[in-house]
Amino acid sequence: MRRYLARRFLLLIPTVLGVTIIIFTAMRLLPGDPLVAIFGLEGARRMTPEQRANLEQALGLRDPVVVQYGKWLRDIATGEFGKSLLRGDSVTQFVLRRGPITLEIAVLATLLSWLVGFPVGIISALRPNSRVDYASRIFSILFVAIPGFWLGLVVVLALILWFDYKAPILPVYPWENLQKNIEMVAGPALVMGLGFAGFVARMVRSSLVEVLHEDYVRTARAKGLHEQVVIVRHTLRNAILPVITWSSLFLGVALGGSVAIEKAFGVPGLGLTMIDAILDRDLPVVQNLVMLYTIVFVVVNLITDMSYAWLDPRIRYD
Amino acid sequence: MKKPLERSLKWSRSFTRRYPLSAYWGIAAVLIILLGIFAPLVSPADPLKPNPLARAQGPSWQHWLGTDFIGRDVLSRIVHGTTWSLFVAITSVLLGTTLGGVWAVASAFFGGKFDLLGERLVEVLLSFPPILLALLLASALGASTWTVILSIAATRVAYGTRIIRSQALAVRDIPYVEAARGLGASPWRIIFLHIAPQCIGVYLILVTTSLGIAIVLEATLGFLGAGIPPPTPTWGNMLGDAASMLIPKWHLVVFPGIAIVITVLAFNVFGDGLRDALDPRLRGTNF
Numbered sequence: 001m002r003r004y005l006a007r008r009f010l011l012l013i014p015t016v017l018g019v020t021i022i023i024f025t026a027m028r029l030l031p032g033d034p035l036v037a038i039f040g041l042e043g044a045r046r047m048t049p050e051q052r053a054n055l056e057q058a059l060g061l062r063d064p065v066v067v068q069y070g071k072w073l074r075d076i077a078t079g080e081f082g083k084s085l086l087r088g089d090s091v092t093q094f095v096l097r098r099g100p101i102t103l104e105i106a107v108l109a110t111l112l113s114w115l116v117g118f119p120v121g122i123i124s125a126l127r128p129n130s131r132v133d134y135a136s137r138i139f140s141i142l143f144v145a146i147p148g149f150w151l152g153l154v155v156v157l158a159l160i161l162w163f164d165y166k167a168p169i170l171p172v173y174p175w176e177n178l179q180k181n182i183e184m185v186a187g188p189a190l191v192m193g194l195g196f197a198g199f200v201a202r203m204v205r206s207s208l209v210e211v212l213h214e215d216y217v218r219t220a221r222a223k224g225l226h227e228q229v230v231i232v233r234h235t236l237r238n239a240i241l242p243v244i245t246w247s248s249l250f251l252g253v254a255l256g257g258s259v260a261i262e263k264a265f266g267v268p269g270l271g272l273t274m275i276d277a278i279l280d281r282d283l284p285v286v287q288n289l290v291m292l293y294t295i296v297f298v299v300v301n302l303i304t305d306m307s308y309a310w311l312d313p314r315i316r317y318d
Numbered sequence: 319m320k321k322p323l324e325r326s327l328k329w330s331r332s333f334t335r336r337y338p339l340s341a342y343w344g345i346a347a348v349l350i351i352l353l354g355i356f357a358p359l360v361s362p363a364d365p366l367k368p369n370p371l372a373r374a375q376g377p378s379w380q381h382w383l384g385t386d387f388i389g390r391d392v393l394s395r396i397v398h399g400t401t402w403s404l405f406v407a408i409t410s411v412l413l414g415t416t417l418g419g420v421w422a423v424a425s426a427f428f429g430g431k432f433d434l435l436g437e438r439l440v441e442v443l444l445s446f447p448p449i450l451l452a453l454l455l456a457s458a459l460g461a462s463t464w465t466v467i468l469s470i471a472a473t474r475v476a477y478g479t480r481i482i483r484s485q486a487l488a489v490r491d492i493p494y495v496e497a498a499r500g501l502g503a504s505p506w507r508i509i510f511l512h513i514a515p516q517c518i519g520v521y522l523i524l525v526t527t528s529l530g531i532a533i534v535l536e537a538t539l540g541f542l543g544a545g546i547p548p549p550t551p552t553w554g555n556m557l558g559d560a561a562s563m564l565i566p567k568w569h570l571v572v573f574p575g576i577a578i579v580i581t582v583l584a585f586n587v588f589g590d591g592l593r594d595a596l597d598p599r600l601r602g603t604n605f
Contacts, residue, residue, distance in 0.1 A: 011441070015445055016445075018439070018442030019445050022446075023454070025458075026458035027458070030458050142579075145530065145582040146579050146582075147538065147582075149541055150537075150557060150571075150578065153575070157572075161568070255450075256447025256449040256450045257449065260538045260542060263542060274450075275542055278454075278457050278544070286454075290454060297445060297447055298445045301444075
């Protein structure tokens with residue numbers, strides 16, 4: 001186990017380096033002039049070539065590409081994530097201010113997916129090919145197919161038409177005003193959670209059906225154990241554990257999914273910051289935010305893999 | 319040429335018997351593709367022609383699904399959107415999965431440093447949430463149909479490589495491949511005649527189950543304003559337009575979304591059946 005861990009951590013280094021190269025290249029390719037992003041079209045046009053040269057010098061845009069890349073690597077290694085070109089806030093401030101909202105949405109969505117997905121999947125697996133089974137399979141197929149951001153748009157539309165809903169402008173944290181905070185994150189969490197619930201129900205069903213055919217379940221039944229004991233103690237435990245581990249991946253998926261869903265609801269989370277920064281060509285924000293997202297994504301994936309290996313001794317990666 | 323046709327007919331008949339739901343949705347998928355191909359013949363009006371006298375109208379006999387903010391017919395835009403959304407989804411999935419598959423077969427066969435390098439590349443690509451990678455690439459390359467296709471294809475390569483590589487690795491060690499090598503067959507002959515054909519089943523499954531994902535990715539890019547530039551009608555663009563208005567109209571939000579959901583359902587359910595029929599071990603490997 002320890003050797004496996006060490007190997008995984010070592011292999012993380014080339015992966016993260018590769019990620020930085022992709023992000024950096026994409027940033028250099030982004031069409032648009034950073035000075036236009038800061039000063040607007042008029043401001044950039046009225047600049048004398050000398051002013052322009054000075055500003056570009058100050059922003060480090062005149063350095064050779066390799067030097068720029070090296071500087072960026074040094075910055076992220078020392079936790080210096082740069083400043084927004086437009087607003088002057090640092091990316092760290094963005095993350096601290098808006099990250100909690102996105103994290104809250106992701107965690108609530110995952111909890112909801114368990115709350116809905118487990119019962120649906122379990123009932124479905126215990127009575128295969130019954131009406132309940134068909135109903136729950138239709139549920140999971142449907143919610144896997146519905147794009148979260150569209151469901152979000154429909155919910156927002158209904159809220160606007162019937163409840164005079166207005167999208168929040170500033171983030172409200174649970175420790176400030178719990179009710180307002182829930183109002184803000186409930187929609188995105190619900191929409192995202194139902195999508196995940198479809199996946200969970202499917203996983204639970206197939207995993208449970210598989211375990212129900214194991215020899216030790218037949219043995220337990222043959223011993224004359226009560227059906228309830230067989231299901232709860234022998235089957236559910238073995239079937240559910242992998243699904244819980246697997247669904248930690250949702251935290252990473254939620255980061256990507258939240259971009260469109262937060263946009264649909266207009267919730268001021270990190271996803272909305274990301275898409276706004278991309279549309280505004282706010283390069284330092286995009287560059288460092290994407291970097292942070294991938295770091296979280298990679299770490300979540302790594303933890304999931306490791307917990308598989310830890311929980312199931314049969315799995316050994318060499 | 320009679321035999322393969324007969325065989326495939328027989329196969330589809332037994333597929334329909336064993337997976338009726340998947341077969342029906344498969345037919346639906348074919349119908350949707352036909353709709354995309356013959357869109358100009360089916361669509362009731364010009365999808366690009368604005369009508370200032372009929373702006374943002376709800377459904378009526380003249381415009382079955384209503385009109386948008388500059389008076390274009392929504393039904394016609396959805397029908398033409400089918401062409402674009404399917405074209406983007408199918409091309410990008412074929413491109414990404416094929417690239418990943420060829421790379422996977424080659425890297426399984428040659429092994430060594432080539433394989434190690436490939437695996438690292440796959441890991442780099444898998445470090446991004448798919449929509450973020452597509453969004454980043456689509457904005458970096460600039461908005462056009464082909465950049466959108468390339469961006470979505472890039473998110474598919476890693477899945478193609480991963481899954482097809484494990485299949486190719488298994489096939490490589492089957493004795494008949496060793497026999498071919500013993501007879502002095504060239505590496506390319508072994509790859510194309512002995513290993514690749516065994517990977518086609520996995521490849522087909524991967525392609526069909528990825529189509530739904532690609533359609534949603536395209537729609538998301540369009541909605542976020544990083545997709546195919548207007549006025550081209552795609553389902554995502556229509557949703558993006560509808561959402562950018564202060565007071566959205568229900569029919570502009572609901573109908574393009576229903577088109578997406580039906581299409582994704584068709585490809586997903588058909589793909590699930592295909593996977594169960596061809597290779598049930600692949601369950602839950604793609605999302």
